Amino acid sequence: MNNFYKIQKKAIEEWQALKNSSEPVIYVGMGSCGLASGAGEVWNSVRRTIKKNNLKAQVLKVGCIGPCYLEPFFDIQKPGLPRMSFNNVDVSKSRKLISEYIIGGETKLKPLGHLGENKEEFEGVKSFWEQPMLKNQERIVLRNCGIIDPENINHYIARGGFKGLLKSFDIGPEGVIEEIKTSGLRGRGGAGFPTYKKWQFCRNAKGSPKYLICNADEGDPGAFMNRSLMEGDPYVLLEGMLIAAYAIGTNHGYIYIRAEYPLAIERLKIAIQKMFNLGLIGKNILNTGFNFNIKIKEGAGAFVCGEETALIASIEGQRGMPRSRPPFPAVSGLNGNPTNINNVETLGTIPNILREGGKWYSGFGTEKSKGTKTFALVGKVRRTGLIEVPMGTTLREIIFDIGGGTLKPFKAVQTGGPSGGCLSEEFLDLPVDYESLADAGSIMGSGGLIVMDQGTCMVDVAKYFLNFTSQESCGKCTPCRIGTHKMVEILDKITKGEAEMRDIEILEGLTSTVKNGSLCGLGQTAPNPVLTTLKYFKDEYLAHVEEKRCPAAVCRDLVEYRVIKEKCTGCQRCVSVCPTGAITGPRSEPHNLDPEKCIKCRACYEICRFDAIAGDAIVIV
Amino acid sequence: MKDTIDAILKKHIPKEKGNLIPVLQSVQKKKGYISPESVNRISNYFRISRSSIYGVATFYSQFRFNPPGRHSIKICLGTACHVQGGDFILKALQAEIGISPGETTDDMRFDLDRVACLGCCALAPVVMINNKIHSRMSVIKLKELLNKYE
Ligand SMILES: Cc1cc2nc3c(=O)[nH]c(=O)nc-3n(C[C@H](O)[C@H](O)[C@H](O)COP(=O)(O)O)c2cc1C
Ligand code: FES
Secondary structure, three states: OHHHHHHHHHHHHHHHHHHOOOOOEEEEEOOHHHHHOOHHHHHHHHHHHHHHOOOOOEEEEEOOOOOHHHOOOEEEEOOOOOOEEEOOOOHHHHHHHHHHHHHHOOOOOOOOEEOOOOOOOEOOEOEHHHOOOOOOOOOOOOOOOOOOOOOOHHHHHHOOOOHHHHHHHHHHHHHHHHHHHHHOOEOOOOOOOEHHHHHHHHHHOOOOOOEEEEEEOOOOOOOOHHHHHHHHOHHHHHHHHHHHHHHHOOOEEEEEEOOOOHHHHHHHHHHHHHHHHOOOOEOOHHHOOOOEEEEEEEOOOOHHHHOHHHHHHHHOOOOOOOOOOOOOOOOOOHHHOOEEEEEHHHHHHHHHHHHHOHHHHHOOEOOOOEOEEEEEEEEOOOOOEEEEEEOOOEHHHHHHHHOOOOOOOEEEEEEOHHHOEEEEHHHOOOEOOHHHHHHOOOOOOOOEEEEEEOOOOHHHHHHHHHHHHHHHOOOOOHHHHHHHHHHHHHHHHHHOOOOOHHHHHHHHHHHHHHHHHOOOHHHHHOOHHHHHHHHHOHHHHHHHHHOOOOOOOOOHHHOOEEEOOOOOOOOOHHHHHOOOOOEEOOOOOOOEEOOOOOOOOOHHHHHOOOHHHHOOOEEEO | OHHHHHHHHHOOOOOOHHHHHHHHHHHHHHHOOOOHHHHHHHHHHHOOOHHHHHHHHHHOOOOOOOOOOOEEEEEEOOHHHHHOOHHHHHHHHHHHHOOOOOOEOOOOOEEEEEEOOOOOHHHOOOEEEOOEEEOOOOHHHHHHHHOOOO
8 A cells, every 4th residue: 555655646746747837738639539520630730740849848638528519629738827728629720729829829719618726717718617518517427537648547546546446445345335335326337226236246146256347338329428438537447347346356357348449448458557567457456465357358249248148148259149137147147157247337436436435426316316427418419428417417407508409499309229218398307317217218228318309200210229229139039039120110111101000000019029028128128219209209100101291301202302493592512412413503593403313312401501591492392 | 361360369279269259350350351261260270160150250240251442431320320310421322332331342442331339429420431430421521531542
């Protein structure tokens, strides 16, 4: 332990030196979202500019700070000033910032906010955390994301890292489990099972060696909470795993992570190596006699492998097929031994609970759902990104206050991914917690929140999900394999305008067969998107069946595109975008659309610029 | 061919069948796809039947069994990308380059696939070309982008 205090002292010194640096420091948002927005190019350009101008300045990578729609973030901290955060910075804007703000001293470009410790306004610049998207959030799991360099372990340590681990060694395994019980933490991977109970089962189970697996498969398409956390603060997950392993009594850890997350894998590997170098992973950790090793297993692209028994089969090198439980993995899991599986966010919450106390954590959230939850706020909402809010926050607060609402009128929000449901406007005041969402026919899931507006067709969404689950069904049990397939067939008929009322009845019948007859969670929950859309958006089904009409103008077979001559200005944008040359016409004259050539890819519809007036220059008949 | 596969196999103990998936992943990383020849060699090394190997490999969407093109295009069809029009981009792209997901163009310039989510949902719709993710895609942006890949 003494050794750790030395490490800690050094880390704090390094962090303080950075904050009080006599040279400018530049922080570039280099999460996957930043990189997809061009942060890599900015990074390279900044390094070149600095070298060329012989500037004395440090450049650091940070993870995603949350508002992905403003990426890339580019923060500059000048000596004696707080870190100023600039958004949507491309290469030319970054050059301008360096020459004007760093070299020149003044810039007209306005920072989005400052990231100083003091949240007061600073010389006309508000705190970053006072923006509408951030001010109602409570950042516990995400507290380091976007703030620290995820490859620098000292940054993590300086901000309270491994204090939770030390506390755990102090109070012993049973004490840890007790603390988690007090916190009220429930699994963040979807089912919401109390974490302390799982740990207790596994701790009490006979058999060795035991295993701890971190489920980083994040299979819900449209969700990225786990990715962001692993990229922005890999250490918090690893510390959480150390604590869990210590409480359960195991020396073997696995992280099962999807291969689509190469950056998260790389950062985890670096973090593991750095912890190993400091004696925080491996043999005799901090001289306590506790040993722990972590292996990374890359998934190979199968949604069902997020289910715990399928995940175990996949680690064992087999087809990822679930098996019936019991026995639960806590009794017989990997290689037939007791195994505890937790989600990334669950484990990432643990160090915070141990550091600040279970009682503190249980102060957030509702009666039955304690603490905070992260959500990937995406879809047709103005401000997209990763957020963290106390449990019990309403959907309205999330979508409208934090997300800034929708462009077209709001229609629905989808929670829980392929296992969840679509909720309509009347549910906007629903507090987000495990029970409320389940009562409404959806689930909390892992945290995907997909907002839909009047431009989204709910039948199409239901078809999308069923298509997904039928393709991802492992094929082991018949209700899921055949049932989901049949449901897709019927939904397909509906979206093509070929269905009759009887088909809706058959569809309803199938939902209960699949729900009740399937072996694992995939099949049992697969009908949820259909059930909820049928319940809350029945009129859309009826429009497709009775009128052969798609109200949102999404379903290809029910839509025809044409140019409204009176509204078309002849700007040629649609001509240039059409992949089949179906639209023709000279500049400044109304264009022609040849329905024979049209493949209904909607590119013209999307690109037509004159929003309110000419947004329907290409209309649907 | 032989050498690369040998080098990969040697890193794993034949008895540890749990290494089958990591081996397939390494082979695909190096060779671009899983050829019948690779399967033969893995089969001999681990003493697992070829059909079992195909059984495992075809279960996972990551593995491909035909040679890839010079550039790989992956269209995200996750939920966020779907509601933001990913499907329409795929449709337009198919018309543009004349192949369907899982195929490679005759000139071997592009291969095309869909993926279920790349984790950049906030910037949907997204498309990945050779490991680089491009955000907020549109048919026109993608068209311009493809010109950069010969
Ligand atoms: C089809 C299916 C897919 C799942 N996918 C995931 C996933 O991607 N990530 C995850 O953490 N849990 C997933 N789960 C839930 C896990 O089985 C398990 O409950 C969870 O990892 C337990 O961790 P927790 O107690 O920390 O929530 C999935 C379950 C099912 C049925
Ligand atoms: S849905 Fe496309 S990146 Fe997630």
